Amino acid sequence: MKNLSRLLFAMLLVLVCSNANAQDKDNPWLINIGTNAVDAYPSGDGAPFSETIFSKYVDVDNWNILPSLSTISVSKYIGDGFSFGVTGSLNKIENWGEDANGDALSVDDLSYYAADGTIKYSIGEALDWKTLEPYLGVGGGYTWIDEVGAGTLNGTLGLNLWFNENIGLTVQSSYKHAFEDYLDTHFQHSIGISIKFGGSDTDGDGIYDKNDACPDVAGLEAFNGCPDTDNDGIEDSKDSCPNEAGLAELNGCPDSDGDGIADKDDKCPTVAGLKALAGCPDADGDGVTDAQDKCPNTAGPAANNGCPWPDTDGDGVLDKDDKCPDVVGSVANNGCPEVTEEVQKTLNEYAKTILFDTGRSTIKTQSESVLKDIISILNEYSTATFTVEGHTDSSGRATTNQKLSESRANAVKDYLVSHGIDTSRLSAVGYGEDKPIDSNKTRKGRANNRRVEINLVK
Structure with missing residues (x-):
């Protein structure tokens, strides 16, 4: 039960840290699940950093491998290639160190639990590598062997192989230096699947800034995060009338009278009219709008307010040209009678x-x-x-x-x-x-x- 409690504590620590900071960049969160191997032969003579430290680094006979889900970590990108992560892991120890002949020492099944925090630096980001991402890490943690625990100082070397923007394979090896004699310094290797997720959402519209074409204004997913204030199906940036629902063919502007002229350009927005007359009607087709036409049902020139020119005296010369509009005259004499x-x-x-x-x-x-x-x-x-x-x-x-x-x-x-x-x-x-x-x-x-x-x- 105590071992289980320690594992739950490690997992709780991971979850707490994963929610300790607000999101602030594209895909800032990374979660890794996989398996780990513990190697209790970092140094042949027991001295830290001795020349034999890597002599059996790849001797898998000394490794303790738990072939199941045995490690989980969550990390958060904090900027400039750095990230901070917390890892919880468990294992079953059957080999711990070696005898005088260099053979692995067998032990009874000892439980292994660890909770570690690591600050990582991405070499791949510094080199602008997209698929391969090597990284270095330094940190510390606490490791329990059969219910006996001690603090460790850790150094980490790892590699992310990204299959796409969000999913990749992570291989990592950590050197864990123990501060107590009762816990041997050792290596812990791991391999697992990493998933990147999350991102900032400045405007709170549920669309991450990396995918949001309007990151500072709440919008709709259909418009890549850009708003449609009047809900007419046309995003505001392409809507000439963003605050009034309108028609697509009029760039989002309304046309109350249905004459094909947007209300904002229509001088007679409530009455269907002609484009040539800025949306105003002309019942008699004389080119004078009905509102300005004193004879709206009879064609006439604009100079006479839309009315036909009269010929008061009936002499065939319109009053506008007739110098004697009230007296019958001749065309040759501008409508005036001629002196015969x-x-x-x-x-x-x-x-x-x-x-x-x-x-x-x-x-x-x-x-x-x-x-x-x-x-x-x-x-x-x-x-x-x-x-x-x-x-x-x-x-x-x-x-x-x-x-x-x-x-x-x-x-x-x-x-x-x-x-x-x-x-x-x-x-x-x-x-x-x-x-x-x-x-x-x-x-x-x-x-x-x-x-x-x-x-x-x-």
């Missing part, structure tokens, strides 16, 4: 009847009625411009006649302007006696030459 030759003739027939005081530019009152008729005609052609021309006969001096013609032309212009005709539409000029329309040799002819004309400026 007939109108021009009528205008001058009226103008010729304007009477002045003799030798003066004062308009006689009886001419007001005809002037009103002239104003009516000018208003009818509101965009046309005219020249008021004054003419005289050849009676008197030419300079006097010139001044009189100018004065009378300006008198008529001023009258028209004072009665509502825009001054920009009128000009005045006097020709004196230079442009007669009849003979100045007869009274009738001179009467015809004394006249006012109102002519269209073309």
Whole structure:
């Protein structure tokens, strides 16, 4: 029972140490299970480190081998190639030392228990060897032979042969120097299967940092440890809208109205629309969004807020181009009525009847009625411009006649302007006696030459 208690103590020590430190690197933990052999012939003369210490190092006749699971160890990587481990082992001793002839001394079946702690240094890691990993170790422990125990100072040489990242074969040999005379210095060899496991998980998502593409943020195994905050099946790093569940074809962004335009880019996210109009609808297809279209069901230009241009006067010239939108006109005259030759003739027939005081530019009152008729005609052609021309006969001096013609032309212009005709539409000029329309040799002819004309400026 006492022997069993010692074994349980060794195993408990292994388990306690295996959980004493937090994980901090990829595969930091290593557990080894196997069998061991105890060789009680480290020195022929009993002196430590004597020249005969390795003389029978490979003489298996002296070895005590327990062909079953008889050793277990757990070690923890602590950085820079160093690791610390604890080993518990048991054996059955039948050979312990040798006689004077060099033959192994047989003993009654003695129990052997040991608990050892070792600091190892990986030569393989220093050389960047991946498959073969030789290592050195130093440590100490306590060994019991048939219930008698003593402390030991241990030196270790071992080799790990890794089959893959996690599983390998470990062969190890330890020299155990005893501090008490009643326990002989001896070798302990072991061979077993080693398994590396564990690792750090900084973000606590259950995925070790070595396999975690986002080691500082908790994530999902499906995304190698990266998060999907909105649970739309698209990891945040590839999700243009990581906080709103969306569609894969829109890089994780939602499309509330189903028009194929992500809400973040859609100016009308609740109403299906066109990509060309940033997701807004255009019912009449005129290129003006319904929200800005004053005639959403009738196509029209954007310049007219989506409404078709009207033609108020029905003259075939749209109001936008019609300089006389309320009066029927011609296309050639930008929608305004044209002054025809007939109108021009009528205008001058009226103008010729304007009477002045003799030798003066004062308009006689009886001419007001005809002037009103002239104003009516000018208003009818509101965009046309005219020249008021004054003419005289050849009676008197030419300079006097010139001044009189100018004065009378300006008198008529001023009258028209004072009665509502825009001054920009009128000009005045006097020709004196230079442009007669009849003979100045007869009274009738001179009467015809004394006249006012109102002519269209073309």
